[in-house]
Amino acid sequence: MRSLAGFRSLAELTTLTLFIACLTNALSLSWPSISARDLRKRANTTTIPAPIVVSPSQYWDGNDGPWSSFALQVGTPVQNVRTLISTASEFTWTIGAAGCPTNYVPDCVNSRGFVFNPNQSLTWVPNSIFSFELEDNLGKDTTGPVGFDTLTLGWQGAGGPNVKHSTIFNIADSQYWMGQFGLNPRSTNFTNLNDPQPSFLTQLKNNNSIPSLSYGYTAGNQYRLNKVFGSLTLGGYDQNRFAATNVSFPFYEDISRDLLVYLRGVTSGSTNLLPSGTISIFIDSTVPWIYLPLDACQAFEKAFGLTYDPNVNFYLLNSTQRTNLQNSNPSVTFSISPNQTATTEMVEIVMPFAAFDLQIDFPYIENPNSSYYFPLQRATNDTQYTLGRAFLQEAYLIADYERQNFTVAPCTWDANAVNKADIKTIISPSTKLNSGGGNISVGAIVGIVIAIVAIIAILGVLLWWLRRRKQGEKRRLAELEAKHGPDAKDSQDSEGKPMISHPIGGELAGAEVHELTAPHKPFAQELDSPHKLDPNLVGYSEADGGEYFGPGKGFAHEAPGSQSHIYEMPGSEVQEMPASERVHENK
Numbered sequence: 055m056r057s058l059a060g061f062r063s064l065a066e067l068t069t070l071t072l073f074i075a076c077l078t079n080a081l082s083l084s085w086p087s088i089s090a091r092d093l094r095k096r097a098n099t100t101t102i103p104a105p106i107v108v109s110p111s112q113y114w115d116g117n118d119g120p121w122s123s124f125a126l127q128v129g130t131p132v133q134n135v136r137t138l139i140s141t142a143s144e145f146t147w148t149i150g151a152a153g154c155p156t157n158y159v160p161d162c163v164n165s166r167g168f169v170f171n172p173n174q175s176l177t178w179v180p181n182s183i184f185s186f187e188l189e190d191n192l193g194k195d196t197t198g199p200v201g202f203d204t205l206t207l208g209w210q211g212a213g214g215p216n217v218k219h220s221t222i223f224n225i226a227d228s229q230y231w232m233g234q235f236g237l238n239p240r241s242t243n244f245t246n247l248n249d250p251q252p253s254f255l256t257q258l259k260n261n262n263s264i265p266s267l268s269y270g271y272t273a274g275n276q277y278r279l280n281k282v283f284g285s286l287t288l289g290g291y292d293q294n295r296f297a298a299t300n301v302s303f304p305f306y307e308d309i310s311r312d313l314l315v316y317l318r319g320v321t322s323g324s325t326n327l328l329p330s331g332t333i334s335i336f337i338d339s340t341v342p343w344i345y346l347p348l349d350a351c352q353a354f355e356k357a358f359g360l361t362y363d364p365n366v367n368f369y370l371l372n373s374t375q376r377t378n379l380q381n382s383n384p385s386v387t388f389s390i391s392p393n394q395t396a397t398t399e400m401v402e403i404v405m406p407f408a409a410f411d412l413q414i415d416f417p418y419i420e421n422p423n424s425s426y427y428f429p430l431q432r433a434t435n436d437t438q439y440t441l442g443r444a445f446l447q448e449a450y451l452i453a454d455y456e457r458q459n460f461t462v463a464p465c466t467w468d469a470n471a472v473n474k475a476d477i478k479t480i481i482s483p484s485t486k487l488n489s490g491g492g493n494i495s496v497g498a499i500v501g502i503v504i505a506i507v508a509i510i511a512i513l514g515v516l517l518w519w520l521r522r523r524k525q526g527e528k529r530r531l532a533e534l535e536a537k538h539g540p541d542a543k544d545s546q547d548s549e550g551k552p553m554i555s556h557p558i559g560g561e562l563a564g565a566e567v568h569e570l571t572a573p574h575k576p577f578a579q580e581l582d583s584p585h586k587l588d589p590n591l592v593g594y595s596e597a598d599g600g601e602y603f604g605p606g607k608g609f610a611h612e613a614p615g616s617q618s619h620i621y622e623m624p625g626s627e628v629q630e631m632p633a634s635e636r637v638h639e640n641k
């Protein structure tokens with residue numbers, strides 16, 4: 055009877071053990087699948103490249119500036135040219151040899167940032183003669199032979215980014231005195247080619263040289279801190295060049311006018327310089343000028359004593375006017391907003407007179423070949439309203455072509471900050487799969503926690519059961535002892551406890567539990583890293599903090615050249631832009 059009872063307990067215990075084993079097995083079944091997924095992710099792990107900081111040429115160029123230019127290496131063997139930055143253009147243009155006829159100023163070649171001779175490049179692939187289809191609204195479209203060639207940003211040896219098949223126009227006229235590097239990531243369409251030609255930025259993104267289709271740019275100027283060069287970052291921005299705002303602008307639906315903002319007011323002191331109220335205006339570094347409606351220009355004339363020269367169509371400043379303005383040193387505040395009426399989202403860009411104190415040269419004016427001028431232009435219709443390069447002397451522009459939004463923030467002029475870039479990465483939203491990976495991992499963690507809780511519960515039940523059994527035994531032994539004497543206890547001991555309690559307890563506390571916790575730990579560590587790089591949780595996307603690009607809230611400082619590892623989403627990387635196409639037609 056007694057031995058039978060012992061046998062039954064043993065059977066029960068075996069059943070329980072089996073049950074536990076089954077349960078843990080069932081729970082652990084999910085692990086191979088998790089780690090398989092994890093491995094898959096690992097197999098597709100890609101390196102997120104750091105943003106590229108493009109060094110300025112350290113030259114001041116242009117016949118309507120001066121402007122901080124950027125060096126380009128074109129063709130094979132390399133020909134060096136200096137160009138300005140075009141936020142509107144999706145291609146690059148250079149000045150051809152015919153751009154310096156004999157009747158031009160003597161230092162024409164240097165003044166135009168040097169010429170590019172396609173016929174001296176072994177890698178030049180000619181296409182045909184096309185018009186730019188750029189700045190049509192300003193009457194500044196032009197035409198030239200176009201082709202494809204190797205293009206590297208920066209001076210030789212600077213290790214700048216390189217694209218093998220970049221679209222390059224080569225112009226001879228003076229519509230644009232300098233060549234320009236196109237920042238816009240749209241592709242260029244030619245009527246004689248079926249395929250849209252990818253932009254420089256797109257090609258960098260496609261071969262994983264930059265983290266996203268985005269840039270940060272400000273034009274620089276000569277009047278702050280003993281001259282500050284322009285700043286261009288691809289795939290990120292320089293946090294040290296601007297003051298954080300909490301305003302972000304959506305791209306305008308017409309992709310050729312994506313950087314459109316509402317100009318809500320222009321003031322100088324208490325003077326209203328935008329009398330007829332809010333206009334929508336295009337931010338565009340291709341042209342230097344600020345185009346405003348006629349009544350606004352007249353308000354400027356009145357406030358600053360400007361005179362429009364109808365022969366050259368500029369507000370030229372003679373020395374008296376300039377000295378007066380330098381003495382009174384008025385500043386002009388541009389209030390821009392993504393909103394036509396609401397007063398909450400407003401960015402104010404304050405331009406001191408020095409920002410308007412520019413020089414216009416040959417061939418805009420001749421004899422004399424140079425004059426000071428105020429870079430204001432009378433718009434003939436509302437498509438001409440433009441905040442040109444002069445505006446970007448005091449504003450920092452961040453454009454994110456994948457999220458389809460941009461930021462315009464006032465520049466800051468702290469000498470220490472300006473001299474030391476603080477580059478932030480803009481991570482492509484398609485890198486978001488991490489959060490998906492994170493979700494899976496959270497699920498796995500929950501599973502593991504449940505498993506551990508279950509094991510602990512089972513252990514508890516087991517211990518309780520063993521203790522109860524032991525107590526029952528003791529009682530029985532006491533009874534036995536009372537009946538048969540002390541020897542009966544020994545037989546019970548050798549038969550029961552050592553055999554039962556030890557192996558089972560050992561198995562649970564040892565092997566099984568360790569097996570459970572082991573995968574859990576590395577998993578939790580792995581979770582950390584994708585979260586750190588998740589643009590939704592930290593860094594670039596700071597919607598939760600309410601401040602875009604707020605100090606101390608950015609992505610951990612990333613030195614140029616440093617790289618972080620991250621899982622990349624398979625497939626569609628580049629967000630497709632809305633339809634409306636422009637096609638270059640032969641002329």
Ligand SMILES: *[C@@H]1O[C@H](CO)[C@@H](O)[C@H](O)[C@H]1NC(C)=O
Nearest residue numbers: 157158159160416421422423
């Ligand atoms: C302006 O340019 C023309 C054409 O090169 C030249 O003949 C003339 O001397 C220049 N004038 C001045 C003031 O530089």
Ligand SMILES: *[C@@H]1O[C@H](CO)[C@@H](O)[C@H](O)[C@H]1NC(C)=O
Nearest residue numbers: 150151152170171172173174
């Ligand atoms: C190359 O172009 C330059 C400038 O257009 C021209 O003077 C020269 O004749 C051309 N050379 C050849 C071999 O076509």
Ligand SMILES: *[C@@H]1O[C@H](CO)[C@@H](O)[C@H](O)[C@H]1NC(C)=O
Nearest residue numbers: 190191192193434435437438
């Ligand atoms: C605006 O003016 C420019 C220059 O005069 C002209 O080329 C363009 O067609 C005009 N646009 C509209 C919509 O009237």
Ligand SMILES: *[C@@H]1O[C@H](CO)[C@@H](O)[C@H](O)[C@H]1NC(C)=O
Nearest residue numbers: 216217218219258261262263
């Ligand atoms: C991208 O392409 C350029 C040449 O076009 C090459 O030098 C560079 O190594 C490529 N980068 C990657 C990450 O493939």
Ligand SMILES: *[C@@H]1O[C@H](CO)[C@@H](O)[C@H](O)[C@H]1NC(C)=O
Nearest residue numbers: 299300301398399400600601
């Ligand atoms: C942005 O900041 C300004 C003050 O700096 C505040 O008045 C405004 O309400 C803020 N807007 C939003 C949308 O947080």
Ligand SMILES: *[C@@H]1O[C@H](CO)[C@@H](O)[C@H](O)[C@H]1NC(C)=O
Nearest residue numbers: 359360361371372373374375
């Ligand atoms: C400068 O221009 C103003 C306004 O047109 C004019 O009144 C003044 O006489 C000019 N001064 C000189 C020195 O040309």
Ligand SMILES: *[C@@H]1O[C@H](CO)[C@@H](O)[C@H](O)[C@H]1NC(C)=O
Nearest residue numbers: 302452459460461595596602
């Ligand atoms: C674009 O929008 C995201 C999310 O709203 C925001 O975090 C980011 O700062 C914006 N980017 C720019 C350049 O304004």
Ligand SMILES: *[C@@H]1O[C@H](CO)[C@@H](O)[C@H](O)[C@H]1NC(C)=O
Nearest residue numbers: 093094095097098623624625
């Ligand atoms: C890696 O991603 C590519 C798509 O980018 C996908 O086709 C491939 O199956 C993935 N590899 C693994 C091992 O999942």
Ligand SMILES: *[C@@H]1O[C@H](CO)[C@@H](O)[C@H](O)[C@H]1NC(C)=O
Nearest residue numbers: 240241242243250631635636
């Ligand atoms: C060229 O065509 C592509 C696709 O058809 C389009 O996405 C792109 O915006 C076009 N480029 C321009 C400059 O319109």
